Amino acid sequence: MKSIVVQQPERLVIEERPLPQPGPGEVRMRVSRAGICGSDVHIWHGHNPFARYPRTIGHEFFGHIDAVGQGVDAARIGERVVGDPVLSCGHCYSCQVGRPNVCRELQVIGVHRDGGFSEYITLPAKNAHQVPASIADNEAAMIEPFTIAANICSQLQPAKTDIALVYGAGPMGLTTIQALRGVYGVKRIIVADRIDERLAMARANGADCTINNAKDDLGAALAQQEARPTLIVDAACHPSILPQAIALASPAARIGIMGFSAEPCVISQQEITSKELSIFSSRLNSNRFPMVIEWMSQKKINPTALITHQFAYTDVLDAMEVFEKDQKHCCKVLLTF
Incomplete structure (x- = not known):
């Protein structure tokens, strides 16, 4: 072979x-x-x-x-x-x-x-x-990437009332956007990325608003829209993101980290505790394949x-x-x- x-x-x-x-x-x-x-x-x-x-x-x-x-x-x-x-x-x-x-x-x-x-x-x-016959071969090959989104969402428990901010419109970010929109019916999804073409992909996959954070100040853009994220997903995995996410998050928000950067970052315990933020990390998937197969069978993604x-x-x-x-x-x- x-x-x-x-x-x-x-x-x-x-x-x-x-x-x-x-x-x-x-x-x-x-x-x-x-x-x-x-x-x-x-x-x-x-x-x-x-x-x-x-x-x-x-x-x-x-x-x-x-x-x-x-x-x-x-x-x-x-x-x-x-x-x-x-x-x-x-x-x-x-x-x-x-x-x-x-x-x-x-x-x-x-x-x-x-x-x-x-x-x-x-x-x-x-x-x-x-895999049921209703799922085509190419779609079936995409089940594993969506299990990564399923894993972080299972920890964050998105709600229809959430305002979500997703950092990164690569494959991890886009699968997460689709899950937030199609599976959980999140109220509003904002996506930040540094590449305009990736932001166009984000809009095509369910984002309501996109921000190029290489050109625009993300905090100022969110303030202009009066958007205080209650759910934040870091699918870009740069060490500068977590401190910013903590600063931008609404009180009682949940933050999910999907990356593996080994570079250190500095965060403030006071900012986390004063808002009582919940921070989750996610690696691979924990038995999420049946969940994603059901999502695909029901055409939610x-x-x-x-x-x-x-x-x-x-x-x-x-x-x-x-x-x-x-x-x-x-x-x-x-x-x-």
């Missing part, structure tokens, strides 16, 4: 690898679609501290079960499935309280073990979620609106370059196998 492998930082190749056999409790998936994420680019460039090389990348993947291991019902062969990349131990404290995404022994498919940029992949049967490019897997280098460099026009890139 063919697999897309980062042999070492900056060296990405397509290799011929042996066809994997599913172990006990596992299934084998014949991959047909896979989405490129920023973390794949980071592994390619050697910027992900968790990755070890060589590594088959890819954690957004969809296909069909074509073989099962011991203990798995053979009736599952032929199922259309999407893979949850979160692998957890099931017995540590985090797992016991329903947060396997921060398991003490966490492994992520495509990071800690080989991923879905391959013609075939094996994974635990419980991580292969059946529109995943195809985010798919801007599609490439054959043999053109993966071109696809990665477009995803990384064309921030004005590119949102989600799918590979076909």
Whole structure:
């Protein structure tokens, strides 16, 4: 089989690898679609501290079960499935309280073990979620990105009365905007980004108002609109954002952080406590696949609106370059196998 492998930082190749056999409790998936994420680019460039090389990348993947291991019902062969990349131990404290995404022994498919940029992949049967026929193949490949939005929203508990401010109109921000609008019916959604074309994408995906915070002072723009955000999502992940979000937030607001910046930031305890703000962080997803599959089945979200490019897997280098460099026009890139 063919697999897309980062042999070492900056060296990405397509290799011929042996066809994997599913172990006990596992299934084998014949991959047909896979989405490129920023973390794949980071592994390619050697910027992900968790990755070890060589590594088959890819954690957004969809296909069909074509073989099962011991203990798995053979009736599952032929199922259309999407893979949850979160692998957890099931017995540590985090797992016991329903947060396997921060398991003490966490492994992520495509990071800690080989991923879905391959013609075939094996994974635990419980991580292969059946996709109904009403969800098209390209849409199914978008389920994992929407689980990231589902995870932060499940913590923030958006309400129809909220005024939401979303920092960043990249893939994480846009999936969150769609969820806030289509699933939770949030009253008003304001989006800040530094690229006008991304702000246009935000409006197309449900934002009521957009602000280019490279050109305009965000605080002044919000004050002019008499908008005091009650819910803030940081999907841009710059260390300057959290202190500003705390300053701009309404009393009793909730703030959600989706990023992984290692750079420090300085925040004021007084500003947090005086407003009694709630600050949440979110990593990956904690069993949100059924939730997102239901959203898609009920047409509450529109995943195809985010798919801007599609490439054959043999053109993966071109696809990665477009995803990384064309921030004005590119949102989600799918590979076909």
